[in-house]
Amino acid sequence: GNSVTQMEGPVTLSEEAFLTINCTYTATGYPSLFWYVQYPGEGLQLLLKATKADDKGSNKGFEATYRKETTSFHLEKGSVQVSDSAVYFCALSEGNQAGTALIFGKGTTLSVSS
Amino acid sequence: GAVVSQHPSRVICKSGTSVKIECRSLDFQATTMFWYRQFPKQSLMLMATSNEGSKATYEQGVEKDKFLINHASLTLSTLTVTSAHPEDSSFYICSAREGGSDGYTFGSGTRLTVV
Numbered sequence: 118g119n120s121v122t123q124m125e126g127p128v129t130l131s132e133e134a135f136l137t138i139n140c141t142y143t144a145t146g147y148p149s150l151f152w153y154v155q156y157p158g159e160g161l162q163l164l165l166k167a168t169k170a171d172d173k174g175s176n177k178g179f180e181a182t183y184r185k186e187t188t189s190f191h192l193e194k195g196s197v198q199v200s201d202s203a204v205y206f207c208a209l210s211e212g213n214q215a216g217t218a219l220i221f222g223k224g225t226t227l228s229v230s231s
Numbered sequence: 232g233a234v235v236s237q238h239p240s241r242v243i244c245k246s247g248t249s250v251k252i253e254c255r256s257l258d259f260q261a262t263t264m265f266w267y268r269q270f271p272k273q274s275l276m277l278m279a280t281s282n283e284g285s286k287a288t289y290e291q292g293v294e295k296d297k298f299l300i301n302h303a304s305l306t307l308s309t310l311t312v313t314s315a316h317p318e319d320s321s322f323y324i325c326s327a328r329e330g331g332s333d334g335y336t337f338g339s340g341t342r343l344t345v346v
Contacts, residue, residue, distance in 0.1 A: 151335075160237075160324060160339040161275075206274065210335070216263045216280060219326065219335055223274040 119144045123207045123222035130197055130229050138192040138225045140181075140207035148209040150174075150183055150190040151219065155204045164192075164205070197229045233259050235327050237338025244315055244345055252310045252341045254325030260305040261327035266298075269322040269340075281308040315345040 124139040142148065152164040152174070165174030170185035179194045190207060207222040234257040244250050254264055262283045267275040279289045279300050287300035297319075299311040308327075312319050325338040 153337075161337040163334070166334075216282070217328075218265045218277050218280055220277070221275045224272075226272070 119148065119209060119211060119220050121207050121209055121220055121222035123205075123225055125223075125225070127226040127228055130227070132199055132229055132231050133196045134229075136192070136194040136197045136201075136227065138205055138207075138227070140190045140192065140222060142188050142190065142207075142209050144188075144209060144211055146211050147185075148211045150181070151208040151210070152179070152181055152190070152192050153206040153208060153221075155206065155224075157203070161206065197227070199229045199231050202227055202229045233327070233329060233334065233336040235261075235325060235336045235338045237325050237341060239341060240339060241342045242344070244343070246316055246345055247314055249311055249313045250315055250343060252312075252323055252325075252343075254308045254310070254327070254338050256306045256327045256336075259327075259329050261308070261329070262305060263328060264302060264308040265326040265328075265335075266300060266308075266310050267324045267326065269324060275324060278310075283308075312343065315343070317345045319343065320345050 120143045122141050149168045151166045153161045154164045165176040167174040167183035173182045181190050181192045204224045204226050206224045208219045236255045238253050264281040266278045269275045278293045279287045281287045281300045281302040283302045289295045302308040324340045328335050
């Protein structure tokens with residue numbers, strides 16, 4: 118079945134450091150890929166997405182490129198801020214039918230200190 | 232953009248009682264909604280897929296008699312945790328998707344504590 122594997126956390130960085138959170142996936146077809154962010158005590162917010170190979174999703178300084186050859190969708194940011202502290206989830210969905218659920222990775226906690 | 236409203240945000244109930252959680256799509260029709268459960272420091276586990284006008288589809292290992300799902304209209308799905316026990320304490324999140332879109336919208340979640 119489809120699955121998502123992302124790096125174990127927590128990730129602890131100083132402000133302005135470079136961030137990478139690895140994510141790889143297993144899918145039978147051609148999934149859409151997503152990164153969601155969950156701030157403390159809140160629900161999930163879409164951070165970025167990519168729907169086909171070689172697409173790059175970007176938002177708020179975060180980027181991720183859909184790599185079909187390595188089945189990866191690593192999240193990167195050049196300079197993190199304290200406000201980026203949150204839990205980040207990589208996810209996939211296969212197909213655009215309304216009945217297709219998102220499958221999530223286990224989440225990676227990011228803690229940024231000033 | 233699409234908005235999903237989930238209520239209540241927090242609920243504390245006594246062991247043995249039932250709790251209902253509502254999820255509404257405010258500006259679109261959601262023929263399908265998804266219910267997830269999130270344990271502390273863990274991922275979101277898909278519990279069930281709720282389909283308007285028909286029975287929900289439950290994931291393996293989820294007790295359908297324990298977690299009752301009703302999707303009576305195109306904008307409302309409810310999850311009822313019946314005869315709640317402390318081990319049911321968790322964060323429950325609903326999600327909806329407009330047909331033909333690859334965008335998912337999430338409710339803000341419900342923190343259930345059973346005492």
